Amino acid sequence: MHDLARTPKQIGTIIRRNRKRLGMSQSELGDRVGLRQETISLIETGNPATRLDTMLSVLAALELEFQIAARSRGSDPQDLI
Secondary structure, three states: OOOOOHHHHHHHHHHHHHHHHOOOHHHHHHHHOOOOHHHHHHHOOOOOOHHHHHHHHHHHHHOOOOOOOOOOOOOOOOHOO
């Protein structure tokens, strides 16, 4: 499975979808990574202030990984701002 995300909100949506796929509540995910349920909720709604190490811990708990690739054709350079 490969999901494309270019914004914090899109990343949050992917995290939420995969958490639910695993049958896990926000509290259960938070317990796995040492975060409060409220923090998981903020991540899933696209909080842009989420620390990278926190994001990587959440992804690992969901058996996901962060990959970097060249932007696909037709992407708008303004998306980077």
